[in-house]
Amino acid sequence: MSLLATNYLTPTGREEAWRFTPLKRLRGLHDGTAINGERSSIISTSELPTGVTLTRENLEPLATSDDVIIERVRGLSSHVAHLCVAANSEIAEPILLGRSAGSIDSAEFSRVRISLGLHAKATVVLENTGDTIVAEDLEISLAPGSTLTFITLQEFDAQSVYTARHHAVVDKDAQFKSITVTVGGDVVRILPTVEFVAPGGSAELLGVYFATAGQFFEHRMHVDHAVPHAKSRVNFKGALAGRDAHTVWIGDVLIRAVAEGTDTYELNRNLLLTDGARADSVPNLEIETGEIVGAGHASTTGRFDDEQLFYLMSRGISIENARRLVVRGFFNEIISEIAIDEIQERLMQRIDGELEKAGA
């Protein structure tokens, strides 16, 4: 049986990759029953600067995928929304991408490519909003010496389902940084994955998520150190509040036998703000060579720190404001990395709103 045929098998939920995901809520994206709405919703929401183009074209995938939904996307959609930053272009202003209106009556099978040419430098923001159903194969190509900050904001409305792989292929001495924010939607399942194809590259995967009652957010990293002397950092922070809020964080890091000089660390912290919520956190480090700079992981899940709340309240701050400060502070480490004030403030307000909604 070929790999492709295997991958088209509909997951049952018993597979390692699907064991946490509520398949019944995927609106048929995983089993082929979703209606193809033939949409291609990626648009640019600011004027594209010189050296940057957004086109629709036929492109072969950059990398193989063993994700069944990604295989279905590739089978259904040959067109790719392709954002290209020309070689040696340094784009100071963030490039803003968004989506045209979606629908929950049918699904979008979307392919996206972000390409950075040799020594190009840019920040790309993808804002996901509205109510929609999207399965997305998003691939990022970093040419040698290029630098990309990729900010992906899941600010969907309540009924949305989004399953995606955000896969970066990092060439020699390229620097990739992603900030994945998930605060809205019914089911969001993102696979932020990185593949180093030449030495000297670095990848920093940052993320925050905040799930409230009934929401399911899964972030499943995979960092493949297939070459020597690459560096990776993963830091995801999540908060949960409300009945049946469920988050999953999986951090798979593979250091292959050839990947001498690898330096990797991954971290996941969860804050359980109420009873009835569940955070799964599974760091998974596979090391095939001992000749590395460092490899480590940490995972914590905790509640509000009573001592922090006491300290703040002893200065006259109400319990509600003390909690808000602590939660904002918890997320600040990551949110402050988004160098766009307007987005920072919007996200913090959304976080305040989620907290208020949950009555935590």
Added chain:
Amino acid sequence: MSTLEIRNLQVSVQTDAGAVDILKGVDLTINSGETHAIMGPNGSGKSTLAYSIAGHPKYTIVGGSVSLDGADVLEMSVDERAKAGLFLAMQYPVEVPGVSVSNFLRTAATALRGEAPKLRTWVAEVKEAMEALNMDPAFASRNVNEGFSGGEKKRHEIMQLELLKPKIAILDETDSGLDVDALRIVSEGVNRAKESNNLGVLLITHYTRILKYIKPDFVHVFANGHIVEEGGPDLADKLEANGYADYVSK
């Protein structure tokens, strides 16, 4: 003129072995402008007294009363106590990751004053308070108590004391971990607060060293969960010479 009255205060704490009585009937009255030093050996319950007055959830009030100008402090939530005019400078101030000192101070000032302080005057106010305590301006953008040295934590506590202007302040071993220079600077901050706000101070300490800088009007010796002797400043000299051995063996 404010008065904090502590009457027959009894406090226990839950341990794995059940409730343990820590405070066994404490009586103390502190008026505006007065400085009371509470001195005693480790484990005598001094910090429990401080935290119980501030309302830390770890401690259970078994009996007695605490009132501020007649209002029942023990019925108040922690933030209400601060709003009523109580302040606790903690021995081990807590780290609050991701929350900057300036954001924290402004949030606290807003809560205590009932409205957000005007940005321009507030910035000047904070700058002045920081300069007075010999603090680097970069301090304001650091996260609350995160990575602070022992001395920085104590300066930060006293800076809050000066900015938030309580009626009665409890200083829980503010002198511990300070070198001589820092002790002087921190003490001067307390003395400024006393002078400008007619602050009443309950100064909890293990050592007499700080009393050279902050002059007490009354000295209380604390042992085994209650006050065992009271006197004027000369009592501190006696403790300096003889230690606590007399009281512990009683």
